[in-house]
Amino acid sequence: MWFPRLASDRALRARPVDGAPFALLLTQANAERLHCLNAPAEALGLYRGMSLADARAFCPDLITAPADPPREARFLSTLRRWATRYCPWVGIEGQDALVLDVTGATHLHGGEAAILEDMRARATRAGLSLRLGLGDTRGAAWALAHHGEGAAPPGDGLATLGPLPVEALRLAPDTVTGLQRLGLRRIADLAATPRAPLARRFGPEPLRRLDQALGAQPEPVTPEPDPPHYGVRLSLPEPIGRTEDVMAGAARLLEPLCAKLLAQEAGARVLTLSLRRVDGGSQSVELRLASPMRDAARILPLFARGVEAAEAGFGIDQLRLEATQVEALQVQQLGGPVAAGAAGGPALDDLVTRIGTRIGLENVQRFLPADSHIPERAFSIAPAAFSRAATGWHAPRPRPLRLFPPEPIAATGPRPPGRFRWRAMALDTARATGPERIAPEWWLPDDNWQRGVRDYWQVETRQGRRLWLFHTPQQPGWFVQGEFA
Amino acid sequence: MSANLSQCFPLRRSRVHEVCGPGATSFAAILAARGTGPVLWVRQGWDHQALHPLGLARVFDPARLLVAQAPGQVDALAVSEEALRDGAVPLVVTEIVQPLDLRQGRRLQLAAKAGATTGLCLIPEGMGSNATETRWHAAPRLAAEGEDSTALRWEIIKNKSGTLGAWDVRWDDTAHRLHVVPPAGERPGSARAPG
Incomplete structure (x- = not known):
């Protein structure tokens, strides 16, 4: 089962364009190229891999959308699960095809013709273009799906595959070009050629593919495992x-x-x-x-x-x-070093889970060190359930125990004020230590550091508060940002 | 003279204690440094006075710290009761903003007893609960010129099973030790009436 327009069909199922040309774009080598087109776009002469600028020149009203390869892969695996309705042995072939081993399963659907008819009807109803090939071997089915749809009668593979071009053998493009230059355009020509010179000229690949298509060499279908369901x-x-x-x-x-x-x-x-x-x-x-x-x-x-x-x-x-x-x-081995050495261990995890059911698991947090000299950025906060405790705290200079958003105080001058009011308290400076100048990280824009460099002072007051003040000399002002003790 | 600080500090296990005053955060941090194992710090999420791990790193390793941000006081108390009863965390620090009634304080005591853990409530001044084992007042002390600036004054202002006392202490952040400074002619409770 080959879905020649899988990606654009998927996008158009969500947002139909009613017969207008449509293409998905993928950025390759810094250029936007067409990744998948719908039928009207192909009828206008656009092709896969064409650059967007060229396509626009051909067709100015082309509707485009960005491609999403991971979603396409998921869509294909959804289709794979759907295809298990025909037979249990379903594998994924490339990026846009499924391969089904329907041996012994066709009579359940009323024969080979009926099963193909059913597949086609269902795909059309779902808005997917589908090309089907049915053959004795996986290679024959691929060839028929991609080049001249149909079903090969069992037994005589070469009679059906013979007239097909050599591209139908899943060969690399340069091998195909080489074969065509030698005049080997059809599979029948290739089958009639002596094998030894062919292998010497092109390597084992064309002969292997030919044998696989004709059934001389086995090629199994590998079904994808179903993800375990818990x-x-x-x-x-x-x-x-x-x-x-x-x-x-x-x-x-x-x-x-x-x-x-x-x-x-x-x-x-x-x-x-x-x-x-x-x-x-x-x-x-x-x-x-x-x-x-x-x-x-x-x-x-x-x-x-x-x-x-x-x-x-x-x-x-x-x-x-x-x-x-x-x-x-x-x-894990019970009582091993892993179980015993982990900080907290299972009892702590259980406690965090129980607390998490009450206030939310992301509200139980731990601090992780971060590489910055800015006090607010020297740490990051991570949910304890999804992080590990990290060491490497390095505080070369005293830092306050509490940090809060800067609160302005009325003061002037580069030295800490002798008296100031903070949070409705009148405080007298007894001792000030500083300044410690911290410059903003200019490579990271931060609104809080709009006022430029800060001169930090540790201020001990007679009233018993020990505060962390800073002065911004570039735009004069005094702020309280933290509290020691 | 004051009793020996080692009789009261580190705080008795299986009990919930309270501390108030401007030095309450450092009291809790020094208590955490004296113990081992993880520390759960229950905060109320709306409070913007966040803990600063680099400041705490001078007292104890912030890797031991877990912070629970509860949306309100009821949730904060529920979280700390759960943690005290569980016993996986030896020290649970809870920030309180409204006074606890007798039932809430007693529930915390029973939980701490069941889990053999220590609880510490950081309370605003004058909002103590009657159920608490000890209540401390911690404040930075203005040390004489030339001394370092980590001097603190700790006072027990309520003690259910012992005497009151006051100590001048100093945290040494290179040796990670608490030094008790000999009192300079000060009698316990002379700075403030015992409560």
Whole structure:
């Protein structure tokens, strides 16, 4: 199954243009080139790889959009899952084709012709252009899909493939050019040529492809593995409503889920417990864990708070537990140096998870050092669940324990004022240490540093406050930014 | 004369203590430096007086610090109760802005007892709870000329199981030690009436 316009069909499904020429653009080697075109654009003479400027000259009303290769790959893998309705053995071929091994599966759909008809009808309904090729081998099917659609009758491969051009053998472009220069334009010509001189001239590739297309050399279809699905469900004959019952149900669901996670060497990061009520309503309890986990006994108590808050109504008759976000988690030796040496360890992770269910996991934070001499930028704040503790704090000069946005005070002159008012307190300076000049990082624009360089002073007051003041000599002014002690 | 500081500091475990005054942050930081293991600092998110890790680095390693930003006082108390009861964090520092009633203070005490952890509440002055084990007042002290500027004055202004006292202390940030400066003819409680 070849989708010749997969990318543009995908884009046009979301936003149709009603027959206007349309193209997706991809930036290659600093130039915007056409990546995929729809049928009207191809009819106007545009082709893949053409630069956008040339295309605009041909066709001024061309509608364009940027291409998104990762999304196209995802779309193709969605199509791959859809294609398993025809047979279980489905692989991905290149960037825009699927290969299906329908051996022994065609009679379920009423024969080969019927299965092709069904595929075509469904693809047309979905707005995808599709070209089909059916053959004894993978190579024959590819050749037929790309060059002169059709189905090869079983057995006699060369009779059907013979008239097709040599490009149909999945060869590199320069090999194709070389073969054409020798007058070998069709597959039948190539098959009739003596093999040894051909191999000496072009290497083993053309002969291998020819053998694969004609069935002399096997080429298996490799089906993509389905991603493991971490979800379990429990349907109840009678609705339940008590918290303990729901927790017992969740415990029953957690065991197979954790066994599956263990088999895949994965750990759940986000778990969702969906409770379906008798009246059709549904609510979900989401649990975000501070570290990947697959230990049922540890996860279950963490659900308690969410389950208590859930509304049972007339009763719950189905529970569904799914690990919506999964991370790799190696099997660990219990009591090993890794388990014992980690800061805090599992008990701390559980605590962070429990606190996180109350105030949000991103609100439990830790400080990480950052490379900057600006006091506000010398650290960064990261959620504790998604970062590791880092060392390397370096404070060559005293820094305040508390830092706040600069608060202006009324003072003038380059020396700290003898008396000043701050937060409705009258303070007398007893001792001032400084200045320490800190220049702004001019390569990073920062609104807070608009006033230029700052001269920082440690000011001890007679009233007992120990403050961090700064003076901005370029635009005179005094500010309080922090407090020691 | 004051009692020996080592009888009261580091603070008794399995209890919740309070500290007020302008030096409360450094009191909490020095207490964290005396212990080991992670420290949970429960703050209220709207408070813009953020902790500065480079300042804390002179007292203890900020890698040990976890900060919980609670949206309000009720959540802050719930978080610190949870952490005290759990026992995974030996020291929980909570910033309080409204006075605790007897029930809230008692709940924190019971949680600390269950988890064998130490709790410390940073309170505004005069907003102490009756359930607290000890209440301290910490303030920077203006040291004589030539001394370094880390001198602090710590006073116990409430103690359920001991005597009151006042000490002049100094944090040595190269040796990471707390020095008690001998009192210069000062009697405990002469600077402020014990509360």
